[in-house]
Amino acid sequence: MSTVGSGPTPATDPRQRKREQWGWYFYDWANSTFYTSVITVFGALYMSSVAAQDARENVARNGPTPCVDERGVSNNLVNCDISLLGLTFPAGSLWGYLLAAATVIQVVILPITGAIADRSQYKKRILASFAFLGAAASALLFFVSEDRWELGVALYMLGNIGYGASIVTYYSFLPDIATPDERDAVSSRGWAFGYLGGGVALAVQLAFYLSRDALGVSESMAVRICYLSSGLWWALFTLIPLRRLQERQPPHGREHGASVVKAGFAELRETLRQARAFPLTLAFLGAYLVFTDGISTVVSVSAQYGSEELKFGNEVLIATILVIQFVAYVGGVLHGLVARRWGAKKTILGSLVVWMVVVSSAYFIEVGQQFQFYAVAAGIGLVLGGTNALSRSLFSQMIPAGKEAQYYSLYEIGERGTSWLGPLVFAAVGQATGSFRYAILALLVFFVVGFVLVALVPVRRAIAAAGNPEPSVL
Numbered sequence: 001m002s003t004v005g006s007g008p009t010p011a012t013d014p015r016q017r018k019r020e021q022w023g024w025y026f027y028d029w030a031n032s033t034f035y036t037s038v039i040t041v042f043g044a045l046y047m048s049s050v051a052a053q054d055a056r057e058n059v060a061r062n063g064p065t066p067c068v069d070e071r072g073v074s075n076n077l078v079n080c081d082i083s084l085l086g087l088t089f090p091a092g093s094l095w096g097y098l099l100a101a102a103t104v105i106q107v108v109i110l111p112i113t114g115a116i117a118d119r120s121q122y123k124k125r126i127l128a129s130f131a132f133l134g135a136a137a138s139a140l141l142f143f144v145s146e147d148r149w150e151l152g153v154a155l156y157m158l159g160n161i162g163y164g165a166s167i168v169t170y171y172s173f174l175p176d177i178a179t180p181d182e183r184d185a186v187s188s189r190g191w192a193f194g195y196l197g198g199g200v201a202l203a204v205q206l207a208f209y210l211s212r213d214a215l216g217v218s219e220s221m222a223v224r225i226c227y228l229s230s231g232l233w234w235a236l237f238t239l240i241p242l243r244r245l246q247e248r249q250p251p252h253g254r255e256h257g258a259s260v261v262k263a264g265f266a267e268l269r270e271t272l273r274q275a276r277a278f279p280l281t282l283a284f285l286g287a288y289l290v291f292t293d294g295i296s297t298v299v300s301v302s303a304q305y306g307s308e309e310l311k312f313g314n315e316v317l318i319a320t321i322l323v324i325q326f327v328a329y330v331g332g333v334l335h336g337l338v339a340r341r342w343g344a345k346k347t348i349l350g351s352l353v354v355w356m357v358v359v360s361s362a363y364f365i366e367v368g369q370q371f372q373f374y375a376v377a378a379g380i381g382l383v384l385g386g387t388n389a390l391s392r393s394l395f396s397q398m399i400p401a402g403k404e405a406q407y408y409s410l411y412e413i414g415e416r417g418t419s420w421l422g423p424l425v426f427a428a429v430g431q432a433t434g435s436f437r438y439a440i441l442a443l444l445v446f447f448v449v450g451f452v453l454v455a456l457v458p459v460r461r462a463i464a465a466a467g468n469p470e471p472s473v474l
C-alpha cells in the first residue's frame with residue numbers, strides 16, 4: 001500500500017512563482033500546435049488522401065478497384081479500400097479508426113503515467129520524455145508520402161501518446177506553481193496562451209500552405225513541411241518550461257529505475273481504491289465530462305456544419321478556425337478575471353449559459369452568410385478556452401494532496417472515453433431529420449445537463465473532503 005505524500009507546496013517568493021508560472025504557460029503555447037495543426041487542420045485530409053493515393057497506384061498492379069475506374073480516375077474515398085494489419089476498410093475511414101485506436105491506447109497508458117509521476121520525483125523528466133516523443137513524431141510525419149502512409153499511422157499513434165501523457169503531467173504542475181487563490185487565473189492564462197500559440201503557428205503555416213504555388217511547392221510537400229514545423233515548434237518551446245519549472249512534490253517512494261514502474265502500478269491501484277472516498281470530486285469530474293463532450297463536439301463538427309449545411313468554401317472554414325483560436329485567447333484571460341471576482345464555479349455556470357446561446361444561434365445562421373458564421377465562431381472562442389481552464393483549476397482544488405497526476409490522468413481519460421457520445425448524437429439526429437441544423441441544436445442537451453450537474457456539486461465540501469485549503473473566492 002502506498003503512502004500519500006504531503007503534496008506540492010508553491011514557492012513562497014511571488015517572483016519565483018511568477019517565473020515558474022510563465023514557464024508553465026509556455027507548454028500550452030508549445031503543444032497547442034499538435035492539436036490545432038497536426039490533428040484538426042492537416043491530419044484528417046492528408047492521411048486519408050495519401051492512403052487513397054497508394055490504393056490508386058495499386059491499380060497498375062492489380063487492375064481496376066472501387067477506388068478508380070478503368071481509366072484510373074479516382075472516385076470518392078468512401079469507395080477506396082486500403083489494407084492495414086490484415087484488415088480492409090475505406091480510406092475515408094482511416095482517420096476515424098486511427099483516432100479511436102489512439103484513444104484506446106491512451107486509456108491504458110495515461111493512468112500509469114500519472115501514477116509514476118506522483119510516485120516519483122521525476123515529473124519534469126516525464127514531461128520532457130513524452131513532449132519530445134510527441135514533437136519528434138510530429139516532425140517525422142514529414143517523411144509520410146503516398147507509399148509510406150502506414151508510417152504515418154504509427155507516428156500519429158506516438159504523437160497522440162506523447163501529447164496525452166505530457167498533458168497529464170503538465171496539468172499536475174498547477175498546484176506546484178500557484179496558491180489556491182492563484183490557480184483560476186493561472187489556469188486561464190495558460191489555456192489562453194495555448195490558443196494564442198496554436199493560432200500564431202497555424203496562421204504562419206496556412207500563409208505558407210496557401211502560397212505554395214507561388215513558391216513552387218507541391219500540396220503534399222507543403223503539408224509535410226507544416227508537420228515538420230509543428231514538431232520543431234513543440235520541441236523548442238518545451239525547453240522553456242523545462243528550464244523554469246521546479247520539482248516541489250516529495251516523492252512517495254524510494255524506487256529507482258524499472259522498479260518505479262512496478263511501484264506506479266501499486267500506486268494506481270491504491271488511488272482507484274481510495275477514489276471512492278471522494279465522491280464529490282468524482283461528481284464534479286462526471287459533470288465536466290458531460291459538458292466537455294458538448295464543447296469538443298461543437299468544435300469538431302463546426303467545419304462539417306459550415307461546409308454541408310451552410311455551403312461555405314474552405315477559405316471561410318479556415319478563417320473561422322483562426323477566429324476561434326485568437327478570440328479564445330481573449331476569452332481565456334477574461335474568464336480568469338471574472339473568476340477572480342465571482343469564483344470559478346459561478347463563472348463556469350455563466351460560461352455554460354453562453355454556450356447554450358451560441359449553439360442556439362448556430363441553428364439560425366442563413367446559408368452563405370459568412371459574417372453570421374464568424375460571429376458564432378467568435379462566441380465559441382469567447383467561452384472555449386475559459387470553460388475548460390476553470391474546470392481544470394477547480395478540479396485541482398478537489399484532488400487529494402500528492403495525487404495530482406493520477407487524478408488528471410482520470411480527467412483526460414474520462415474526456416477521451418466519453419468523446420464519442422456527442423458526435424454520435426450529432427450524426428444520429430442529422431440522419432433522422434435530414435438536417436444538420438437539428439443536429440447542432442441537439443447538442444444543447446450536453447450544456448443543459450452539464451449546467452445542472454455542476455450547480456449540484458457542493459464545491460466547498462468537495463475541497464474540504466480532499467483536505468485542501470479553501471480559496472477565498474469560489
